[in-house]
Amino acid sequence: MIKTDGIIEYVLTLSCPDQPGIVAAISTGLFEAKANILESQQHDDPSGRFFMRVVFALENQSELYEWLYTRLEALAGQFKMTWSLHNRSKRRRVMLMVSKMDHCLVDLLYRWRIGELPIEPVAIVANYPKEEYAHIEMKDIPFYYLPISKETKKEQEQQLWDIIKETRTELVVLARYMQILSADMIKKLPGQCINIHHSFLPGFKGAKAYHQAFARGVKLIGATAHYVTEDLDEGPIIEQDVERVSHRDIPEDLVRKGRDIERRVLAKAVRYHVENRVILNGNKTVIFAD
Secondary structure, three states: OOEEEEEEEEEEEEEEEOOOOHHHHHHHHHHHOOOEEEEEEEEEOOOOEEEEEEEEEEEEEHHHHHHHHHHHHHHHHHHOOEEEEEEOOOOEEEEEEEOOOOHHHHHHHHHHHOOOOOEEEEEEEEOOOHHHHOOOOOOOOOEEEOOOOOOOHHHHHHHHHHHHHHOOOOEEEEOOOOOOOOHHHHHOOOOOEEEEEOOOOOOOOOOOHHHHHHHHOOOEEEEEEEEOOOOOOOOOEEEEEEEEOOOOOOHHHHHHHHHHHHHHHHHHHHHHHHOOOEEEEOOEEEEOOO
């Protein structure tokens, strides 16, 4: 028997057609593997699907892990499950993409630096030169300047894809990256690309959403973090937040307040993703919040 000291925590997420016996089967499998369940959340959806997230501790013993993995594969076949198993100690490899507005990038890097956000930034990609971000502490994170125009979009995205593969990126975060990814690129990143939209979707679209909101005299502004799909700004929503405004606020006030909302909404969405708290349900999401 191969054994090393220590305990490893894992996150198991799954979805399948709702039916009796799922929880019992998962719990029994974990018990037989001598795992200790630390958290367990589940959701019976009106669509007829069942969703579950389980955090458990397992002895760092290869034979136990292999037995449990085989057992889960068998249960997946029995219950027609879509499932994943993630070692909590392994941080997700994340690429951060940014344009001129850098407040979301700065916030994510800060949360990563103080240990609040469990990610491993493997690349920062921008369509502006690095000098534009000279005030940002990037440590040793590789920076890639990929300018883009209508004529060079295809070549630029090929460079981007090469970087994604080279860095073994697991999640792409559009931290106010103000370029639309092509359908071909999006197809390569299913459920692996998060965008922050500067309005409470559905809402005002375009580069000056807050100015449109001001012109309409809105009383609430907000931000939406969602997975990127081929339908522009219509992907599965992960997190949203709003803030009240009044007739006294001018567009600059809305922009200032909007930056704060965008920062916290994007950070929460990224954290939910890397902590395996999000399970896709068609064009919606099930979020097992903490």
